[in-house]
Amino acid sequence: MITNYTENNYLVLIGKIISEKTFSHEIYGESFYLFNLEVPRLSGNEDIIPITISERLIANFDLDIGKKVVIEGQFRSYNSYENERNRLVLTVFAKDIMEYKEELVESKEKNSNEVVLTGYICKKPIYRQTPFGREIADLLLAVNRAYNKSDYIPCIAWGRNARFCENMEIGTEVKVVGRVQSRIYEKKYEDGRVEQRVAYEVSIGSLEVIDKKENEEENNEAEAI
Numbered sequence: 001m002i003t004n005y006t007e008n009n010y011l012v013l014i015g016k017i018i019s020e021k022t023f024s025h026e027i028y029g030e031s032f033y034l035f036n037l038e039v040p041r042l043s044g045n046e047d048i049i050p051i052t053i054s055e056r057l058i059a060n061f062d063l064d065i066g067k068k069v070v071i072e073g074q075f076r077s078y079n080s081y082e083n084e085r086n087r088l089v090l091t092v093f094a095k096d097i098m099e100y101k102e103e104l105v106e107s108k109e110k111n112s113n114e115v116v117l118t119g120y121i122c123k124k125p126i127y128r129q130t131p132f133g134r135e136i137a138d139l140l141l142a143v144n145r146a147y148n149k150s151d152y153i154p155c156i157a158w159g160r161n162a163r164f165c166e167n168m169e170i171g172t173e174v175k176v177v178g179r180v181q182s183r184i185y186e187k188k189y190e191d192g193r194v195e196q197r198v199a200y201e202v203s204i205g206s207l208e209v210i211d212k213k214e215n216e217e218e219n220n221e222a223e224a225i
Contacts, residue, residue, distance in 0.1 A: 007116075007118065008117070008118045008119065008143055008144055008145075009074040009075060009076075009115075009116075009117055009118075009119075009143050009145070009151065010072075010074065010115070010116050011072070011073060011074065011075055011092065011113075011114060011115035011116070011180065012070065012071070012072050012111065012112075012113075012114050013037060013039055013049060013051075013070070013071045013073075013092065013112065013113055013180070014039065014068070014069075014070050014071075014100060014112035014113070015037040015038050015039035015040070015049070015068070015069065015071075015112065015113075016037065016038045016066060016067070016068050016069075017035060017036075017037060017038075017063055017064065017065055017066065017067050017068075017069060018036050018037070018038045018048070018065060018066075019035050019036040019065065020035065020063075020065065021033040021034065021035045021053075021058075021063050022034050022035070024052055030054055030055065030056065031054070031055040032052055032053065032054055032055070033052070033053055033055065033058070034050060034051065034052055034053075034091070035050075035051055035053070035063055036048050036049070036050055036051070037049045037050075037051050037069070037071065037092075039112060039113045039180075040112065041113075041181075047113065047179075047180065047181050047182045048182050048198070049092055049180055049182060049200070050090075050091045050092065050200075051071060051073075051091070051092050051094055052076075052091045052092065052093050052094065053094040053097065054094075057094060057095075057096070057097055058097070061097060061099075067099065068099070068100035069097055069098065069099055069100055070097070070098050070099075070100050071092065071094050071096070071097050072094070072095055072096045072097075073092050073093050073094040073095040073096070074092070074093045074095065074145075074151075075090065075091075075092055075093075075115050075117070075151065075153055075180055075202065076090070076091055076092070076093045076145075076151045077089065077090050077091075077151045077152045077153060078091075088152060088154075090153070090154075090200040090201075092180065113179040113180060113181075114177065114178075114179060115177070115178055115179065115180055115202055116175070116176070116177050117141055117143050117153060117155075117175070117176050117202065118143065118173070118174070118175045118176075118210065119141040119142050119143035119144065119150075119151075119153070119173070119174070120141065120142045120171055120172065120173050120174075121139060121140070121141065121142075121168055121169070121170055121171065121172045121174065122140050122141070122142040122152065122170060122171075123139075123140040123170065124170060125137045125138065125139045125157075125165045125166060125168050126138040127162060127163070127165070127166035134158070134159075135158065135159055135160075135162040135163060136156060136157070136158060136162050137156070137157040137161070137162035137163075137165040137166060138154065138155075138156055139154070139155040139156070139157060139165055139168075139204075140152055140153070140154055140155070141153045141154075141155050141174070141176070141202075153201075153202055154199070154200075154201040154202070155176060155178070155201060155202040155203075155204055156201050156202070156203055156204065157204045157207060158203075158204070161204055161206075161207050164207070165207070168209075172209060173209070173210040174207055174208065174209055174210060175207070175208045175210060176202065176204045176206070176207050176208075177204075177205050177206045177207075178202045178203050178204040178205045178206075179202065179203050179205065180200065180201075180202060180203075181200070181201060181202070181203045182198055182199070182200055183198070183199045183200075183201065184196060184197070184198055184199075185197055185198075185199055
C-alpha cells in the first residue's frame, strides 16, 4: 500500500509572527530555525504555536515580527532527553510559507487553524469529566511519516466524541480534523517546586474510524478496473 504522508498529516495556520527566529538544528547541511506564531481563537484568545522552518524556505522571505503569514505543513513530534527523562516535544514543521493576502486565502479565513491527521490509537484513551460535568477524552495518535518514522500527537476529544473514544481499542485507525492548541499547565515536583509549562495538542472537531476491510475492498475494486 502506498501511503500519502501529506494526507496523513496536513495543517494550515494563519497567524502573526511574534518572535525572532532562533537556530534549531542542521541536517545534511540544511539549517532549520524556530519561531512562534500567534493564532487567534474564535473566543478571542490566542494559541502560541512553535514553527520549525528550513532556511531554504526563508531565503527570500523576511520573518518580521508582526507580519501575518499563512503556513502549510505538518504537526510533528520528537523526543528530547533532559534531566535523565525523555520528553515529547511538538512543533509545526512548515512546508510552505507565504505572506497573508486576503484575496489569496479568503476561503481559508474561517479555518485559520486546521489540522487533519490519520493515525492509530497507541495508548488507551483516558476519559474523564470536569467538576462542571464536561466530558473529555485524551488520546495519543501515532501518525506514520516517511522513512519508517512516526509522530506521536496528543489529542483531546469533547462531549459525544469523548464518550465514543472511551472504549476505543489500541491500534484503531482514525481520522481526526481539529485545531492545534497551546495550553499552560503547572508541573509540580516532589520537593515542592512548581514549574509553568506549555502543552500542545489537537483539539478534535470531528473524528472518524477508518474501516480497514472497506478500504481493502475499495482498493481491490480499483485494481480490478
